[in-house]
Amino acid sequence: MAPFKPILPFFERSRIKKANTEQHPTYKSYVERFWKNAKFVENPPSIYFMVEVGNEDKEVMITEDLIRRVLAFGDKADDPIGYSERMVKGCFYRMGYTGYVNHANFAKSNISRPNKFLVHVVIHALGHRKRGYDIAVDYIRCMIVALTLNLP
DSSP states (O other): OGGGGGGHHHHHHSTTHHHHHOOOOOOHHHHHHHHHHOEEETTTTEEEEEEEETTEEEEEEEEHHHHHHHHTOOOOTTSOSOOOHHHHHHHHHHTTOOSOTTSSSEEGGGSOHHHHHHHHHHHHHHOOOSSOTTEEOHHHHHHHHHHHTTOO
8 A cells, every 4th residue: 555655645635535435335135226217317317216215115316416415526517527638638648647648548557656546546436337447438537637636
């Protein structure tokens, strides 16, 4: 853990601290039930599903605003979700990226050690991937840039 100590204070003051550090038990039955009956509702954009509370079913709606509030991201709905390619590439170079920046995916192995830990945490905590945890795709790179530069 010694090589990663320089980045730990950064995580302490980052806007994703709560999302990365708070742990709640996740039961397999909850996950299975969610995927069995979850539905996306377009207006307002949300995910709707039923949970069993005692002997009765309760309706649950998850919205972007709820996620922002519960995870305490400190952003707003109208904040940018992407950044220019030039800005992303420049930030990765400043973070010590040594790979070819014109590839669609950036390899985690081509970045300096403390920043590699940041990339690893963002990919695992905020990426919705089933595999390929060593690659930072475009939306993950934008998250990393926003965190690194303290942007919304």
